[in-house]
Amino acid sequence: xxxxxxxxxxxxxxxxxxxxxxxRSLDFQATTMFWYRQFPKKSLMLMATSNEGSKxxxxxxVEKDKFLINHASLTLSxxxxxxxxxxxxxxxxxxxxxxxxxxxxxxxxxxxx
Amino acid sequence: SQQGEEDxxxxxxxxxxxATMNCSYKTSINNLQWYRQNSGRGLVHLILIRSNERExxxxxLRVTLDTSKKSSSLLITASRAADTASYFCATDxxxxxxxxxxxRLTVKP
Numbered sequence: 001x002x003x004x005x006x007x008x009x010x011x012x013x014x015x016x017x018x019x020x021x022x023x024r025s026l027d028f029q030a031t032t033m034f035w036y037r038q039f040p041k042k043s044l045m046l047m048a049t050s051n052e053g054s055k056x057x058x059x060x061x062v063e064k065d066k067f068l069i070n071h072a073s074l075t076l077s078x079x080x081x082x083x084x085x086x087x088x089x090x091x092x093x094x095x096x097x098x099x100x101x102x103x104x105x106x107x108x109x110x111x112x113x
Numbered sequence: 114s115q116q117g118e119e120d121x122x123x124x125x126x127x128x129x130x131x132a133t134m135n136c137s138y139k140t141s142i143n144n145l146q147w148y149r150q151n152s153g154r155g156l157v158h159l160i161l162i163r164s165n166e167r168e169x170x171x172x173x174l175r176v177t178l179d180t181s182k183k184s185s186s187l188l189i190t191a192s193r194a195a196d197t198a199s200y201f202c203a204t205d206x207x208x209x210x211x212x213x214x215x216x217r218l219t220v221k222p
Contacts, residue, residue, distance in 0.1 A: 016178060034155045038210050043146055045205065046155035059155075084212040091209050095156075101199050 003027055004096045006105035013084055013112055020080045021108045023094030029074035030096035035067075038091040038107075050077040084112040119202055119213040127221050132189040136202030143205050144175075145178055146185050149152040150199045150215070159187075159200075194222045 003026040004111040013019050023033055033050040049068050055072075056069035066088075068080040081088050089112045095102040119136050126132050136145070144163045148156040162169045162178045162185065169176045175188040189196055199215040 032153065036156065042147065043158040043161055044156060044210060046157075049155060093210060097153065101215050101217060102156075107209050109209060 003096065004103045004105040006092075006094055006108050008108060009106060010109045011111070014109070015085050015112055016083055018082045019110060020078055021083055021092055021094075021110075023077045023079070023096070023105050025075045025096040025098075025103070026081055028096070028098055030077075030098065031074060031079040032097040033071060034097070034102065035069060035077070035079050036095070036096045038093065044093065047079075049067045052077075081110065084110070086112045088112050118214040119200070120217060122214065123217045123219070125191055125219040125221065128192060128194055130192055130220075132192050132196070132218055132220070134187045134200050134218070136185045136187070136204075136213055138185075138204045138211075138213075139183065140204075142180075145176075145185050146203045146210075147174075147176060147185075148201045148203060150201065152198070156201065189218075192218075192220045194220050196220045 005024045007022045011019055031052045035047045036044045037047050037057050046059050047062045050069045050071040052071045054073050058064050071077040091107050091109050093107040094105045141166055144161055146161045147159045149159055150156050160171045160174055160176050162176050163177050173190045178185045197220045199217045201215045202210045203210045
C-alpha cells in the first residue's frame with residue numbers, strides 16, 4: 001500500500017526557535033496533502049490543506065504566519081512551526097491524498113520547552 | 114505504521130439502508146475515534162468513544178467498542194447520498210494517533 005513518511009518523528013526545541021516537519025509520499029504523487037494537529041486525548045484538528053505549486057489553504061483559527069506550509073513537489077510538503085512556544089507542543093500528522101483515499105504519516109511529536 | 118484496520122475496504126448501499134463499518138486494532142487504547150473524509154477534503158471528526166464506554170450515539174451514528182475483541186463498529190442509519198465518503202477509525206495506543214486504511218462508502222440515490 002501507499003506509504004507516507006514524516007520526519008522527524010520526535011523533536012524537542014527551545015521556545016522561540018523554528019521547527020520544520022517534512023511529509024513525504026514515498027511511492028505515489030500527491031497534489032494534495034493535509035496537516036493535522038492533535039492535542040492530548042483530543043480529536044484530530046485539520047490545520048491546513050497543502051496544494052502542490054500553490055498556497056496552502058488554512059482552516060479558521062490557524063495562523064498562517066505561525067505555521068508555514070510549503071508543498072514544493074508532488075511528494076513533499078513541509079510544515080514549519082515558527083517561533084515555537086510551549087503551547088505549540090503537540091502531535092502533528094500529515095496525510096497525502098492518493099487516487100482513492102488518503103494515507104497518513106506516522107506523526108511528529110513536538111515538545112517545546 | 115497504521116494500527117487500525119477497517120473493513121470492509123469498500124461498501125456500496127442504497128439510500129435509506131444502514132451502513133456498518135468495522136475497525137480492529139492491536140494494542141490497548143485510551144479512546145477510539147471515527148472520522149469522515151469527503152472526496153479531496155480533510156478529515157472531519159465524527160465521534161469519540163472512550164475505552165470504558167461500550168456504545169455511543171450521535172444523530173444517525175452509532176459507535177460500539179469491544180475492548181476484549183479490540184474492535185469497534187460504526188453504524189450509519191438511514192443513509193443518504195451525502196454520506197458518501199471514506200470513513201477512518203483512529204486510536205491512540207501511546208497518545209499518538211494511529212489510523213486505519215479506511216472504508217470507502219458509496220450511497221446510491
